[in-house]
Amino acid sequence: MTNSLTNTFSSGLRLALMAVMLLGPLAALGMAKSGEPVIAKQGAGLVLFVSLQRQSMS
Secondary structure, eight states: OHHHHHHHHHHHHHHHHHHHHHHHHHHHHHHHHTTSOSSOOSTHHHHHHHHHHHHHHO
8 A cells, every 4th residue: 555655656756846847947938038028029020010000090
């Protein structure tokens, strides 16, 4: 009984550790980029932003 419980716990711990190792950098990158504006105001993003603004005004 305790052997299967130990195996289950160790497998769960390994799975949680792998999830943190894989998703941690992505979450950190998302948090770092969250302060920037949603629409970039340069290049193609600027063209799209201006064209959408013109369509909404007419």
